[in-house]
Amino acid sequence: MNLKTSTRQVDGVNIVDCSGRITLGEGSVVLRDQVKDLLSKGQKKILLNLGDVNYIDSSGIGELVSAYTTVKNQGGELKLLNLTKKVHDLLQITKLYTVFDVKDDETAAVKAFR
Amino acid sequence: MSGDRLSYKLDSTLETVDSAEQTANRVATESGFGEDEVMQISMAVREATVNAVLHGNAYDPEKKVELEFERTESDLVITIRDQGRGLDEKHIPNPLAPENLLKTSGRGIFLIRSFMDDVKITPSQSGTEIKLIKHVHGTPAGGKEASQ
Numbered sequence: 001m002n003l004k005t006s007t008r009q010v011d012g013v014n015i016v017d018c019s020g021r022i023t024l025g026e027g028s029v030v031l032r033d034q035v036k037d038l039l040s041k042g043q044k045k046i047l048l049n050l051g052d053v054n055y056i057d058s059s060g061i062g063e064l065v066s067a068y069t070t071v072k073n074q075g076g077e078l079k080l081l082n083l084t085k086k087v088h089d090l091l092q093i094t095k096l097y098t099v100f101d102v103k104d105d106e107t108a109a110v111k112a113f114r
Numbered sequence: 115m116s117g118d119r120l121s122y123k124l125d126s127t128l129e130t131v132d133s134a135e136q137t138a139n140r141v142a143t144e145s146g147f148g149e150d151e152v153m154q155i156s157m158a159v160r161e162a163t164v165n166a167v168l169h170g171n172a173y174d175p176e177k178k179v180e181l182e183f184e185r186t187e188s189d190l191v192i193t194i195r196d197q198g199r200g201l202d203e204k205h206i207p208n209p210l211a212p213e214n215l216l217k218t219s220g221r222g223i224f225l226i227r228s229f230m231d232d233v234k235i236t237p238s239q240s241g242t243e244i245k246l247i248k249h250v251h252g253t254p255a256g257g258k259e260a261s262q
Contacts, residue, residue, distance in 0.1 A: 024164055025128045058161055058225055062218035069216055086153065093228050094221055095210050 003027040003053075005034045013045045013110045014038050015081070019052035022060030031060075035067045035078075044076025045113045049106070051082030056090060068100060077101075081109050118185040123178050126171035126196075134181050135160040138192065141183045145190050145250060154229035155190065155248055161222040162194045162244045170196030170242055185250070189231075192246040200237035201244075 003020040016034055021027050031048075038046055048067070056064075064080075071078040079101040083091065091097040103109035120141065124130040138159035142152040163179060171177035177197040184191045207214050209221045227233050232247040 023160075024131065024168075057157060057164070058219070058221040059164070061221055065216055066218045090225075094224070095215060099215055 003030040005030060007034070007038070010106075010110050013047050013113050014043045015047045015049055015106070015110075017049045017052070021055040022053055022063060023055065023057045024059035028059050028063040031063050031067065035070065039071065039074055039076070044071060044074060046071055046076065046078045047081050047103075047106075047109055047113075048078065049081045050084065050087055053087055054084060056087050061090060061094060061096065064100070065096065077113055079103055079109055079112065081106060120183040122181045124181060126167045126173050126175065126177050126179060128167070130167055130179055131160060131163045134163040134179075134194075137181070137183070141185075142190065142248075145185055147190075147248070147250075151248065155192070155246075158226045158229045158246050159192055159194070161226050162192075162246060165201065165222055165244070166194050166196035166198070166242070169201065170198030172198065188250060190248045190250055193243060194246070195241055195243045197241040199241075200239060201235060201242040202237060203235055 003018060003022055003026070006017050008015050008017070016038075018031070022031055035046065046067075048064075068078050081103050083102060083104075088097070091100065091102070101112070103112065120137075122137070124133065135156050139152055139156040142155040147155065163181070166179045167173065171179065180193070180195040182193040184193075203223065206223055207217075207220055209215070209217065209224045214220065226244075226246065230246045231249050234245040234247075236243040236245075
């Protein structure tokens with residue numbers, strides 16, 4: 001299943017609920033466009049909820065890195081929420097788990113934004 | 115195709131990447147691998163096919179990707195060949211090096227090596243062959259050979 005996203009705002013933080021696969025092609029483009037759209041509206045606090053992302057490939061990992069650096073370079077913050085075991089393991093072996101700010105509780109994650 | 119060997123000749127498209135992954139998933143399941151190993155094998159095949167389609171054949175409609183699955187007594191051996199200029203692994207930076215962690219690409223071969231028991235990359239002027247090997251621990255599901 002290709003990636004689907006929907007956004008909601010909680011206390012000034014934009015939560016992007018993602019479901020499906022973040023892979024080369026459409027899945028990566030959907031995520032990129034969603035982050036770009038938020039930044040174009042001046043929304044720089046972004047929490048990617050990956051709880052329903054069951055698959056991610058190296059292109060998808062690259063897209064997460066790109067989103068992270070793009071938001072950071074614009075003075076914003078991007079955090080990850082609710083990683084599935086597969087995505088968690090992939091971030092561990094690629095040593096990206098410590099690069100991203102990963103949360104497993106939405107309320108705590110929202111509060112963690114400055 | 116005969117016996118426990120399957121082979122495909124595929125176009126250099128994104129559809130080929132998805133198709134290769136799905137076939138790998140099925141063959142690995144039929145070979146008796148567990149859920150985690152099936153995911154690792156199918157992702158390794160996906161990454162190798164992405165390399166073949168994008169970096170090897172560069173989406174050239176004249177160039178094909180060959181995909182082969184062979185089940186031996188001890189291994190599942192998957193071979194992916196492209197018709198590109200030949201991959202030089204020495205030019206791929208280590209994706210775990212601190213200076214490369216925030217790069218947006220360059221993790222495919224690393225993931226392949228992480229997920230498979232043995233990987234042999236043979237570049238040549240007529241393309242690259244990558245052989246992915248996973249040792250078989252269980253027995254094929256239903257006791258039957260993989261079939262197309």
